Amino acid sequence: MRKILLIWPFLQVSWQKIGGMCMSDKLIKNAGGRWVPETINGEKVFPFMGVGRYKPSGNKMAPKISSCADFSSDGNKQVSDLKEALQKAGLKDGMTISTHHHFRNGDLVANRVFDVAKQMGAKNLRWFPSASFPCHAHLIPYLEDGTISHIEGSMNGPLGKFCSEGKMSKIAVLRSHGGRYQAVQDGDVKIDIAVIAASCADAFGNANGISGESNSGLLGFALADSQYADKVIVVTDTLVPFPCVPWQIQGNYVDYTVLVDKVGIPEKIVSGTTQVTKSPDRLLIAEMTAKFCEVTGIIHDGFSFQAGAGGTSLSIGIFFGDIIRRKGIKARFARGGSNQYLVNLLEEGLVEYILDGQTFDLEGVRSMRENPNHVWTSPFTSYNYHGKGNFAGMVDVVILGATEVDVNFNANVVTHSDGYLMHGIGGWQNCLFSKTVILPLPLFRDRIPVVVDEVTTLCGPGELIDVIVTERGIAINPLKTDLIEKAKGSGLPIKTIHQLKEEAEHICGKPERPAPKDKIVAAIKWVDGTVIDVVRQVADE
């Protein structure tokens, strides 16, 4: 990436033709070498300028000043139903409506919000979820009939496919969890109405996800929404007398509270990505990753790690536990969505604290309720790049996934090699600022190489990615001379990234590059709000 940084700003050329195709919008080659538009949905954006190069100016978003004189002095903000809440919140065409994704595929509230908005005849709404899941395919008819204009938020599954096929009337914008906080904090996205589903609340609006029945664990992804949205609605299925404690969402930010039958299906916060892998290849990758961390001294007394929710990552956590136990040391903290495996490490005393960002299973919820060594974090504390530091940089090693990685260590997490947008960014980009970033990946998937010449979509600059672990060898970023030195003599199969690519191509053949259409269907933001890449409509079969 450094060479790209050098070319910028000399290459800030605007083009109207790319690859011989006429573009209606002016495009700029960003510091990642990607052609990106100057405006998205009519709003000016900045191109990615390199890691740490974009200097934000100006001030944070300043919400309107409220007055207690406009609220019932007894603190009761309950209205009869979601429709009344949306009416009182002044729902109208073109507004931005936000929801959180802590219920993951068990969310019952986002769909209901747009059912009501459709009944009310609202049009052209921007949906700004912290992420979407397959359950939200329910909203496709609203995208088709103009109730919803477009989505700004990570898209998993059907909505990603819908977007990839060019069916969304505006350009989707994908941000990392930290990037979403940044966008709201900086006023890049103004939320008109935030709807926050909570398993427990009081009529004042204090709310959490660990009391009541429909638990989602944390509610941190709704923090920015509560702080900065013009109107905030808390929807719950368990109302308790004031005070609802703990208050993960503070009622002082809330305008209306609504009691409904059920806000979410807690069992569904476990998604397919939160099961330990059983694949022998993936287990090998996990074991090699853990061994790499041991031999290089990354695992040491008081170290910290984040190991995601993918099947391989969960296995790595288990191997980490074995090493910690054997060495008689302790990890100071683990970051991540809490799950049973992480909870085991905490309860065994191998990890002092879990810094929770979200919750991936019901063991995580239980432990969070009972164990004070769960520390609740939010995208503000952990990931916001436009803050006075964040927690991501303090993690010794982070284990992440990717759909593709290229020979410059650039990585992709949102599209597959066929060009389809199928995943969200999550906290992935934010975690790249950790001290060591390791991507344990299979060398190919369905006979399509994962290590490629150039990633389909650039999500993370190679300069921030340190190690690629595959079942056929480990590649260390040449920038990381310290790690290269430490891994010498370890017996681990250290190779160059080019060697890995060639091995993959030897087995699978050189992969065909997708030939997308011209139309930009989604923009990928970097953690600082600049545009790092775009996704184009997939070509017809």
Add this chain to the structure above:
Amino acid sequence: MRKILLIWPFLQVSWQKIGGMCMSDKLIKNAGGRWVPETINGEKVFPFMGVGRYKPSGNKMAPKISSCADFSSDGNKQVSDLKEALQKAGLKDGMTISTHHHFRNGDLVANRVFDVAKQMGAKNLRWFPSASFPCHAHLIPYLEDGTISHIEGSMNGPLGKFCSEGKMSKIAVLRSHGGRYQAVQDGDVKIDIAVIAASCADAFGNANGISGESNSGLLGFALADSQYADKVIVVTDTLVPFPCVPWQIQGNYVDYTVLVDKVGIPEKIVSGTTQVTKSPDRLLIAEMTAKFCEVTGIIHDGFSFQAGAGGTSLSIGIFFGDIIRRKGIKARFARGGSNQYLVNLLEEGLVEYILDGQTFDLEGVRSMRENPNHVWTSPFTSYNYHGKGNFAGMVDVVILGATEVDVNFNANVVTHSDGYLMHGIGGWQNCLFSKTVILPLPLFRDRIPVVVDEVTTLCGPGELIDVIVTERGIAINPLKTDLIEKAKGSGLPIKTIHQLKEEAEHICGKPERPAPKDKIVAAIKWVDGTVIDVVRQVADE
């Protein structure tokens, strides 16, 4: 007060002469009937317009956007000492420096800050503490030599006397705890540098007052400072590895951390006002207050109360405990500074939660550390009038003190009848929004009546004050017909406020009114930022 509300806005007359005295500044008669200036220290202010009448417009203060690129990615913000921190924070003449008062009379940091500022040659600083205590008399030389221009914050003791005597070069501004949050949030006061003393912190700036040695309990009074100050310095005497949990102050708001020998003397958070009364008269008042709350049904299953830290208030809490125990009920919550008496009620199970605003003794600190039913609040959650509601209104009964109350139930908490400014407002004004407000007061102090024709300084409008309990009778505000009805037949000595005043005058004689000089030495803000009254320089003896 209602009649005053009716005259406003017809009486928005500007005068340059009052009582025959030429005033340099234009004065306006506010809705409390007090003459207040249009500007304070050169900044425009609004006169008090009546409870709930002032409608704020505009947006909250918007702090500058920061970037992680400007901070060390490993989260280490430690600098060598306070001087380096103040230099890096850009200390210069005329700046506003804030500190918190959780250490009360045991604070060691505020004085040190200005020692260093003096060394650095800074001039004309505005000190913006959440309150000052006698220990801060150390700063008087800096007020005299121009290092500090003036104080905006509650003043107790020597600084109040200094101010009353007209020795401060600018007008002091006194705000309630909630009013201080409001002022910062709304941008009425822009803090340049906030210095936050904490008993424990990590190098990133996460901090609390319950770990380490020099405990102050909570740090909630520094919340606004951390959120809105341009530069934030955390000073601690116990640095722990990241993460310092719990984080009452979030490191993501912090610019610099400083390790010093000692930040405060925890034993001194117990001040003279946090001892149970031994006076038979005060005990009688306490008992009558509790009985009043019992017979009127204010004490009921699930009720809530706040009973301050004064000697009489603490006794009332004990009587409340007796009644709760006898009736076999529970209080849902008690609000207040935690102290041993409140902790006893919590541990006995008579109170479900303590909603802590500050901490008044070391038993409070211990319990807060051990008992999850302590809920940490802040001036934002509890008192900020420019929020979407606050907690004060949800408290069934609040027990408050006063230096004077008049026949219209208006009350004074900041000056004595001799005109001397000797106390801060604390949360007093904010608590007036609770469902029932009771002022248990001795009918006279040092043979000076407490019930008077007109209070020396108007701090709280009579329409918000419901009951005055004295050792010689109880007066209920005529507006509170429900309470008057419920107290009938109780056997309690219910009298009119006029009867109480006459009894006091019969015993003590008609009190002499102070004849202050013209010079305004302090302005008293109402919870919404308007000016409810001023304090004038005391006359020479």
